[in-house]
Structure formats: C-alpha cells, structure tokens
Amino acid sequence: MATLGELERAVMDLLWERPEAITANELRDLLSQRPAADGRGTDVKSLAVTTVLTVLSRLEKKGLVERERNTRPHRYQAVTSRAEHTAELMLEVLGSAPDREAVLARFIGTVSDGEAETLRKLLGRS
Amino acid sequence: MATLGELERAVMDLLWERPEAITANELRDLLSQRPAADGRGTDVKSLAVTTVLTVLSRLEKKGLVERERNTRPHRYQAVTSRAEHTAELMLEVLGSAPDREAVLARFIGTVSDGEAETLRKLLGRS
DNA sequence: GTAAAACTTCTACAGGACGTAGAAGTGTCG
DNA sequence: CGACACTTCTACGTCCTGTAGAAGTTTTAC
Numbered sequence: 502m503a504t505l506g507e508l509e510r511a512v513m514d515l516l517w518e519r520p521e522a523i524t525a526n527e528l529r530d531l532l533s534q535r536p537a538a539d540g541r542g543t544d545v546k547s548l549a550v551t552t553v554l555t556v557l558s559r560l561e562k563k564g565l566v567e568r569e570r571n572t573r574p575h576r577y578q579a580v581t582s583r584a585e586h587t588a589e590l591m592l593e594v595l596g597s598a599p600d601r602e603a604v605l606a607r608f609i610g611t612v613s614d615g616e617a618e619t620l621r622k623l624l625g626r627s
Numbered sequence: 628m629a630t631l632g633e634l635e636r637a638v639m640d641l642l643w644e645r646p647e648a649i650t651a652n653e654l655r656d657l658l659s660q661r662p663a664a665d666g667r668g669t670d671v672k673s674l675a676v677t678t679v680l681t682v683l684s685r686l687e688k689k690g691l692v693e694r695e696r697n698t699r700p701h702r703y704q705a706v707t708s709r710a711e712h713t714a715e716l717m718l719e720v721l722g723s724a725p726d727r728e729a730v731l732a733r734f735i736g737t738v739s740d741g742e743a744e745t746l747r748k749l750l751g752r753s
Numbered sequence: 754g755t756a757a758a759a760c761t762t763c764t765a766c767a768g769g770a771c772g773t774a775g776a777a778g779t780g781t782c783g
Numbered sequence: 784c785g786a787c788a789c790t791t792c793t794a795c796g797t798c799c800t801g802t803a804g805a806a807g808t809t810t811t812a813c
Contacts, residue, residue: 632772635771681771
C-alpha cells in the first residue's frame with residue numbers, strides 16, 4: 502500500500518513541487534520534459550493524456566491526490582506535502598517493528614552529523 | 628525493491644526471531660501454526676514445502692536470507708536483524724527525499740514521548 | 754443549437770512480483 | 784541399488800503498474 506510505481510512517483514514529484522493544482526495536460530507536458538529516469542538519452546517520451554489520467558485516478562484512489570471536479574479541465578493536487586508523506590511512510594515502516602527502539606538506534610547511527618544536529622534541535626530538551 | 632509480500636514477511640519474521648538457522652520443513656511447520664494474518668478463524672493452512680522453498684529462494688536473491696548449502700537439509704537464516712533491516716528501509720524512504728530535514732521534523736513530531744526520550748539519549752550531547 | 758474539439762471514463766493488455774505448488778532432478782540411507 | 788528426502792525447474796493465477804484506445808460527456812466555436 503505504500504510503494505508507488507515509477508510513473509506514479511514522477512507525477513507525485515511534480516505535484517509536490519507545485520503549490521497550485523494543475524491539469525492532466527499540463528502534467529503530461531511536464532512529464533515529457535523530464536529526462537528519462539534511467540539517465541542516458543534525452544528520451545523525451547511523450548505519454549498519452551489518458552495514461553496520465555489513469556495514473557492520477559489511481560493516485561486519487563490511494564488518497565494521495567485530490568481533484569477539483571467542478572472546474573472543467575479537472576485540476577489535480579497532492580493531498581499532503583512530500584515531507585508529510587515521507588514521514589508517514591517512515592512511521593509505517595517503523596510501526597510494523599516490535600523492537601522500535603532498536604530500530605531507532607540503528608537509524609540514528611546512520612544519519613549524517615548535520616542531521617543528527619537537526620534532530621537534537623527538534624527534540625529540544627524534555 | 629523494498630516491499631515484501633505477506634508470506635515473505637511471515638517467513639522473515641520467523642527467521643528474525645530465531646538465532647539459529649532452520650530448515651524449510653521447520654519453517655513450514657512454524658508457518659502453519661501461525662494464525663491467519665487476517666485475524667478471524669484459526670485458519671491453520673498448511674503450505675507445501677516447495678512453496679516455502681520458493682519464497683526462501685526469492686528472499687535469498689533479494690539478499691535477505693542466507694542458506695547453508697553444505698548441510699543436507701539446507702538451513703536458512705536472516706542476513707540482517709529485523710532492526711537493521713527496518714532501519715535500512717527507513718533510510719531508503721528518507722533518502723529519496725530532497726527535503727530530508729522537513730521529513731525528519733514531521734517524523735519527530737509523531738514519535739511517542741518515550742521514544743523521543745530514547746532518541747535524545749541516543750543522540751547524546753554533541 | 755449543432756458539430757467539432759476537448760475532456761473524462763471505461764476497458765484492455767503486457768510485464769513483473771508474489772503465493773502457490775506439481776514435476777523432475779539429485780543426493781542419502783539402508 | 785532402490786526408496787525416500789530434499790532441491791530445483793517450471794508453471795499458473797492474481798494483483799499492481801505502465802500504457803493507451805474506444806466510448807461517452809462537456810465545452811466551444813460558428
């Protein structure tokens with residue numbers, strides 16, 4: 502339930518960096534500009550709008566995207582920010598562990614120094 | 628690459644709580660004792676050993692499981708602890724975010740008080 | 754106001770991951 | 784060597800994702 506496909510991901514990334522809702526057509530254009538995920542090759546593959554719409558519908562069903570149904574070309578936007586979504590994902594992963602503290606310990610051990618500092622600040626003093 | 632199926636998950640859970648490597652047959656027995664994931668019904672469904680073996684092979688290919696090939700009934704064990712694995716997953720999720728600090732902020736905000744305390748201890752004083 | 758254009762919804766299919774397991778091959782023990 | 788245990792191969796149904804044409808609906812342009 503957590504994982505997104507490559508295209509779904511690309512769509513969400515675009516929606517996340519936009520404050521305003523956008524249409525499927527706009528999305529399709531943005532998607533075709535983005536360089537192919539696999540790097541090499543300016544593979545400007547243009548998707549069919551229906552493809553984008555299908556993906557958007559699926560994302561809507563998953564609760565990640567919201568659409569304005571009143572305006573005619575429907576406009577789509579992300580329901581939560583990327584940060585929120587990512588944090589939720591992390592919690593989901595963590596949640597399924599019976600040994601949460603051990604997990605957190607490992608986690609902390611791998612985070613960069615700068616981030617550790619950030620965490621310290623965020624946690625403040627009890 | 629991160630997500631495990633339900634059965635794969637069940638197998639890993641068993642391997643994780645066992646310090647010693649065990650055989651596919653033992654695993655199958657343990658699996659049949661476990662109550663159906665969906666709760667209701669003491670659904671003691673017995674799997675074929677080949678099913679368990681297939682799953683183990685897939686987990687091996689994914690690098691989560693290791694098998695002793697020299698002993699005759701091969702014995703399987705988890706490569707990393709559950710805590711390690713979970714922490715890696717969390718990092719994987721976090722890693723794909725361009726706004727790591729924002730994610731961490733949300734994350735911290737949702738963790739329980741007790742865990743926040745633990746985190747504080749783990750981070751220590753810089 | 755009607756036909757064309759734009760837009761949305763429905764239906765579909767291929768490919769990959771996973772649950773599931775029989776068939777076939779190989780090693781083991783008596 | 785033959786029966787049995789164990790492993791590997793092959794296979795299939797299902798679900799998810801990428802992809803999009805066909806069909807239906809709404810808006811627009813004359």
